[in-house]
Amino acid sequence: MQELSYKKLFELRRATLEDRIGKFYNESKDEKTTIKYLVALQIRDELSMEDFSFVLSELVRHIFLKTKSTRALRRYYYLFLDYFTAKEWKHLTSRLFTVKRFVAEKLTKLMDLIEEARPEAFAVP
Numbered sequence: 001m002q003e004l005s006y007k008k009l010f011e012l013r014r015a016t017l018e019d020r021i022g023k024f025y026n027e028s029k030d031e032k033t034t035i036k037y038l039v040a041l042q043i044r045d046e047l048s049m050e051d052f053s054f055v056l057s058e059l060v061r062h063i064f065l066k067t068k069s070t071r072a073l074r075r076y077y078y079l080f081l082d083y084f085t086a087k088e089w090k091h092l093t094s095r096l097f098t099v100k101r102f103v104a105e106k107l108t109k110l111m112d113l114i115e116e117a118r119p120e121a122f123a124v125p
Helices: 015-026 031-047 055-065 071-083 086-096 100-116
Strands: none
Touching: 015 031, 015 055, 031 055, 031 071, 055 071, 055 086, 071 086
């Protein structure tokens, strides 16, 4: 199955898009592209009079709760808050942002701040 163009994402009817995106994911298992399509449909929902809210909600839930944590999932997960219960959201957040990754990101930011304040702190003599 070939990828959908963004033009088609803003022109096709909801039922057609649900079929095509569902088929695309089932054949390719490409979570990153599928999530990008779903984000585009959320934008379309906000910009148009048509109802695109909660499109493919079961697929969204499957991708976020059952597949491997990726950078794309961590990047876009907050856009899908309404698809989950409070308990699921807490589980999803802890699943996507493990403590090890969280600490590593905070240390990197801290090192950058220190380097900005005192560039000589990490200079090689």
